[in-house]
Amino acid sequence: MKIQIVITTSILMLTGCVVADMDSSNYDYVSWIQLFQKPDVSCLTNINQRKADLYTCGVNPLTNLDDASWSLNGQEPGETDEQANAKRNHILNCMKENGYKVYDFSECGPKKSPTGLCPN
Secondary structure (H helix, E strand, O other), X not given: OHHHHHHHHHXXXXXXXXXXXXXXXXXXXXXXXXXXXXXXXXOOOOHHHHHHHHXXXXXXXXXXXXXXXXXXXXXXXXXXXXXXXXXXHHHHHHHHHOOOEEOOHHHHOEOOOOOOOOOO
16 A cells, blocks of 8 residues: 555656646747847847848848848858858857847747847
8 A cells, every 4th residue: 555655646746847838939039130139229229230230240141131040050052060150150259349249049038038138
């Protein structure tokens, strides 16, 4: 009888620990372009200027930065991993040199619960 209680209790305890947050919207984060914010304008970064700066910093000018699937993790056709990493690092550093704060996705929060740091 004792062993049956221990087993039942163990199963109940494990069940509580294993069940995860299944709401997929909790993991829906802002787009890449929103990670670049001018800190001196209280989260009202000029969207058109940000795009121009990203293109100047090395983003392919044919890239649609309004496309939610755009990211700095992509590779151009024929580009090696090393070349893609170097390009991404160059763009990130260039944007910082242009006065942008580059936030991490976790700093922006998921769309369901934004922090307010990456609004546009």
